[in-house]
Amino acid sequence: MTTEVSSASSAVTPRPASTAAKGGTNLTSDFDTFIKLLTAQAKYQDPTEPMDNTEYASQLAEFSMVEQQVLTNDNLGSALDQLGLGNMAALTGWVGMEVRSATAAHFDGTKAINIAPNPAASADEVTMIVRNADGDEVNRIDLPVSADPYNWDGTNFSGDIAPAGNYSFVVESKVDGEVVLSEVAEVYTSVRETRMQGNDVVLINDTGAAILATSVTALRDPGSGQEEA
Incomplete structure (x- = not known):
């Protein structure tokens, strides 16, 4: 049975680690800078014309707001990290699928690969271009639009069966002999484990590659669907 996955974001909500880290760093930097400026202002103010109490209270309020921003950002980061772990746990059911x-x-040398x-x-x-793990072309196959x-x-240029190994499939679309689209075709691979990379959930497949859970477009039981040509 094959299940189409319209959007893995319903199970996974990735957050770029660099974005959160950068935001926290900027807030912390602003916070430290504010403290230094406020301290210098109080230290070097003119004793004959001291800072107005209202203005000083306003700056203290701003200080408190900056501090709360830093704390809120830290708490939000922790919450999103926990969410990522929860998403990984939810996707452990994909292992073996x-x-x-x-x-x-x-390619194991015998079983056809469904593309x-x-x-x-x-x-x-x-045209579909078949390449081995070294990037060498193994075959070129004409496909319908x-x-x-x-x-x-598993057949190569000479019609022999290619050796077992990892293979990629690039589909080239041409119009009047000019390539208008070239992209890696989607294939089915078995999920061996799930991992967290930053705040993203990735799936480790049988080739050892890491696949973003959000890039998955379909899910099926092992061995099903191979009768399609």
């Missing part, structure tokens, strides 16, 4: 995403797939091409609708020629799945049986 097959997910579809734009990545390389492992989901997505050529440009305007194309008049579509269709998103119908294709099963690669």
Whole structure:
């Protein structure tokens, strides 16, 4: 059974780690700078014309607001970190399942790899380029202008079966001989584990690659769907 995943963001809400860290750093920097300025202002004020009490109270209020901003940012970061861990726990049910995403797939030497091409609708020629783990071309296969799945049986340019290993599939769409779209086709790979990388949940597949959970477009039971050509 195949389940389409329209958006993995319903289970995963990634937060760029650099954004949160940068925000916290900026607030902390502003906080420290404010303290230094306020201290210097109080230390070097003209004793004959001291700072107005109202103005001083206003600055103290601003000081309190900056402090609260820093604390709020820290608490928000902690909450989002906990949310990420919860998302990873929720996706542990995907371990052992097959997910579809734009990545390389492992060919065991016998079992065909199910590929989901997505050529440009305007194309008049579509070619799928098969590459091994070293990036060498293994085969070029003409495909129809269709998103119908294709099963690669492991054959290379000479018609022999390629050795077992990891292979990627790039689909080129051409119009009048010019390439208008070139992208890695989506394939099904088995999920071995889930991990946290920063605040993102990633899936480790059978090739050892890390796939963002948000990039998954379909989920299915192991071994299903191979009858499609």
